[in-house]
Amino acid sequence: MTFTRSISSNSRRGISSVVGALIFTVLMIAGFSAMSLALDSQTDIVNTQRVVADTELKKQQEQFGIAVFTDTNNILNVSVDNIGQNPVEISRVWITNKTLAIQPAKPFSVNSNDAFVPTGFTSNVLSTQPLYMIPDTYDVKVISTLGTVRIAEVTVGSGPLSDGLRAELITDPPDVIIGQNVTVAMVVTNTGSSTIENVSPGSLTVTPSLAVLASSSPIPASTDLTPGESVLFSWDYTISGTSGDNVTFSSYASGTKINDSTVMTSNTVSDVSTLRLPTDGSTSGTNPNIVNDELLARPKLFLIIPSPQGDSNDKALWGINVANPVNAPMKVSKLSITAFAPGANNNDKIFDSACVADTIFPTGVNHWTCPSENVLLWQDFTNPIVISPNSTQAFLVKVKPGTIAGQNTLESVVVQGSVFTTVGSFGKSGYQTTMYDGTESIGSIYLSNVVDSRNNNDMQSVRTNIIPGSTQTFNIVFADLDTVSTTWIKSGAQLIINVPKGWTNVSIVSYPGFVSAPTVITFGDGSTQIIGTTTSNLGDAVNQSDTIKFTAQAPNITNDQMYVMYVLAQGQTNNIFSIGPLAEIVLQVDAP
Structure with a gap:
């Protein structure tokens, strides 16, 4: 039997009413949501317009003027006079040099405790951050937090130097220990x-004049300046007096305009150094160094290192100059040069354990050996070398390069020297050389008795018994000690000689093998650099060595002194491998 359930029309109408009500409710909620979003957006727009209008109104109501000037010490004063209805907040001050277009505009943020200027008040917005102004003409732009801008021009000192020289002078250090040096530097633009x-500094005036114990001449003495170019003149002064005294240095510069021979003179500038005792407290508030870890009675080591080297039947020049810096004899019984290439488990041999070394210094019995791989050793316990007080001793040797095991080049081989003396054993690191797997040049530099000589008897790394004030002649040889003509150092390589501070009147005598007369540059500290560029390949069948011969006057000293002349070279071999030999040549000047 089958039963059938019938659904009446009333039930259908009830379901339809419920569904319709739900749909209406959803549509009504969606409509209200859209209306709410529209109202919120409208509210945001209105609020934004209100804020903008309020800001614009405040900006219109913001009324202030500025007065810009400097005091007698050229300290800038930017006074803001608030004549508006609301307080003024200054955010930045921009300063632009109107004379020198190459000088960038510089912004200065105003300190918060200076930034607010109440209605009816005038305030210096730079009162807590004094700015010293160099004499010239400037535009000063003052900007509020609302974006209001005021601009004023200020002339500092004698005004713009629109067609002349401008000078600035500083002393270093500003606090100087009595009896020590102060460096005075003047920048002229x-x-x-x-x-x-011929721009040159005027006489440096020192007040009080009795404070000067010793002084140097300005470096450089004079120069030519193109438009916008600057030069730094420097002096070294030893000053004395009473702790707390101020010593004032003043100067100016002058030169001649090239187009009409008009003499141009800069503004006069000055700066102050304050004398202090070593026991005086530091104005910087730092704590004194209470640990003294200097050991005077220790030898100083200076190395001679070839670079590069490679497979060759010829020998490279190595060495250590040992300087005794104290007034007591020092005995050297053992000395070593260690070289190794970074990397785990490598078998690279910079020095072969079976090396045969040719001694150059000390002369006499050959005590140089290679007791193990990568160690070059001199030792003589029976008759150690005695280095006289305040003197130096060269240890020079030539040894055949080793071999590379696993790669074509060693771009950096670490080198260190060690010495064993009667005052203890000491070492020095921080050196490096390079090595090529294959036939390669052996780049070397050294002091020689003879121009272009590669003879062992002419090679030197020290010069002793120099008379103070005497004129010394030096032959610095740049050589490829590999005699194979198929390897060479390419033309255009440079030999760089750094003559130490105190040596003066440096003059080039000859320069065979170099393009033109080497350049001679004197630096602000009194040292001099000579740079020569080779004119042809070095180490080929035609040319094996080049030399720069020059003279220099030794310092006039009253106590024995040793100076180090650092000699370097840079360039490439025909294998496109960089060179970098080093010679630290010790010059011993003996006082009478």
């Missing part, structure tokens, strides 16, 4: 549109 020749 050509602010004009034409070259000024």
